[in-house]
Amino acid sequence: MEFEQLRAYLMAKAGATEEQPFGPDVLVYKVMGKIFALLFWREEPLRLNLKCDPLEALALRQQYAAVLPGYHMNKRHWNTLVLDGTLPEAEVWGQIDQSYALVVQGLTRAQRRQL
Template identity: 50%
Template sequence: MNIEELREYCLRHPLVEEGFPFGPDTLVFKVKGKIFLLTGLDNDPLQFNVKCDPEKAEALREQHSCVLPGYHMNKKHWNTVVVDGSVPNRLLKEWITDSYNLVAKIKK
């Protein structure tokens, strides 16, 4: 997954807005005025922060070396995902959708 694929996937979700509230280097995606994903445009490899259920957040960190406590975020509720090729895009998209659903309060 690259930055354009990430952006396109985020924008597929209903009511999503993108912007740069923290400056020109940090792309933010919101639903209902609340952030569900943010990413630095200068990161190599790509990495992004997503909201996560606290128990699942810890489990993902234990299972995947590319999942870290949320950088500059509440580490209980946010993960930083480094897109290093160690997990398939399918999982990355699942984690993005989970974050979107948590913020939008959409139940599965």
């Protein structure tokens, strides 16, 4: 999975912004000020932190060696995906979509209407 392809997909989400509050090594993607993804873009292979349903987070960690508890995040609600080519691309895209949806779901009704 290529960096630019991943970055474009993250930025294509409605209301998505890209910031670097933790320094130049981590790109933080937010919607309405809430984080839905962190991309460790200088890592080889790339690493991506995504929000996840707690039960699904555990299941994914058991299913894929490249899915780890969220690095520097709440391990119950976040996973780190190591993009080493062993995860199916469809799974990565689906996890990005789910992370975004979980964050949007937590927004106020007024914020969701703004999107």
